[in-house]
Amino acid sequence: MEFRTLGSTLQVSSLGLGCMSMSAAYGPAADKQEMIKLIRNAHERGITLFDTAESYGPFLNEDLLGEALQPIRDQVVIATKFGFDIDLVTGERRGAGTNSRPEHIKAVADASLKRLRTDRIDLFYQHRVDPAVPIEEVAGAVKDLIAQGTVKHFGLSEASVQTIRRAHAVQTVAAVQSEYSLFWRGPELELLPVLEELGIGFVPFSPLGAGFLTGQIDEHTQFDPTDFRNVVPRFSPEARKANMALVDVVKAVAARKGATPAQVALAWLLAQKPWIVPIPGTTKPHRLVENLGAIDLTLTADDLTLINEEVSQVQVHGERLPAAALQMTNR
Secondary structure, eight states: OOEEEETTTEEEESSOEEOGGGTSSBSSOOOHHHHHHHHHHHHHTTOOEEEOOTTTTTTHHHHHHHHHHGGGGGGOEEEEEEOEEEOTTTOOEEEEEEOOOHHHHHHHHHHHHHHHTSSOBSEEEESSOOTTSOHHHHHHHHHHHHHHTSBOOEEEESOOHHHHHHHHHHSOEEEEEEEOBTTBOGGGTTHHHHHHHHTOEEEEESTTTTTGGGTOOOTTOOOOTTBGGGGOGGGSHHHHHHHHHHHHHHHHHHHHHTOOHHHHHHHHHHHHOTTBOOOOBOSOHHHHHHHHGGGGOOOOHHHHHHHHHHHTTOOOOSOSSOHHHHTTSOO
16 A cells, blocks of 8 residues: 655555445445445555544444444544534534534534544544634634644645635644545646645545446436435436546546556546545445555556546536535635
C-alpha cells in the first residue's frame, strides 16, 4: 500500500474506505457481520483511512465501524462528521437542517467517541456548513476538542473556498471532503488551487460517480426504492442514457490498459495531485479488491491527456444532487 499525507502530518493509505453505503443511502443496510469482515479485510489489504458520519443511519454506521475497528484501533485513522441537526438520543433528524453550534459539536464528539469505541477522533469534519453559525466559532470549538485530545485533526465537507480560508485561519484544516470524479470535476475550478496553496489534503467522495463510472449502470438499471440515486437528476434514466458517453471513454481506456473502468476512474483521481485520497465505498469484497487495483495502475501523461481531451467533449447531463441538497454545498 502506498501512503499519502493529508495536511502536514496526517498519513493515510492512498485509498480510503467510505463506509456510508454499508448502512444508508444506497438501499437497505447490509448484513452487519459481513460488513465487519469487509472492513477488517480492507485493513488487512493496507487501507488505514475509514470514513463515516453520525448521520449515516443515523448512528448505525459509527456503531458498525466502532465494532469492526476496535481490535485494530491504533493501526487506523477514523474520520467522522458533525453538523446536521440530529437528536443525540433518538437519532431523529430535525428536518434537513444543520446544527454547528459549539455546544452541539462537543456533544456530537462525545457521542461519536462512544459509538466508535475510541478515545479520539482522528479527523472530525463539519459535514455541511451551517449558515447560522460563523465558521470561526465552528473552528474554535474543534480547536478546543483538539486541545483536549479527543480530536486530532479538523476537516470540512462541501465548503466554499472562502469558508475554508476563514476556518483555516482559526484552526488548521487537514482535509476537505467534496465530490470529485470524472463525473463531476467542479473542484478543479477553485477548490483544488486553494487547497494546494494552503497545504490542505483533499478526500473525494463518490470517486466512482456513485457507481456510474464502474460501467455497471445504464438507463435500464432499477435502483432500490430507498436508494438516494432515485432522486438525483444526474441519475434519471434520460440522463444516464446521455451520460453513457462518458463511461464509454473510461471503458476504452480500461480496455487499452487491461484494467476495469473503476480502476481507471480511481487511478485518474490519484494522478491529479499527490495529496488526493479517494474514499470509494462498497459492500462487496470483490469490489474492494478491484478498487485497490487502481493503486498499481499507472496512467501515463499521454493517457491523462487523452482522457482529458475526450472527457471535455462529453456534456454531462443533470445536476449532481437534488436542489435542496445543492443548496447546502459551497457555503
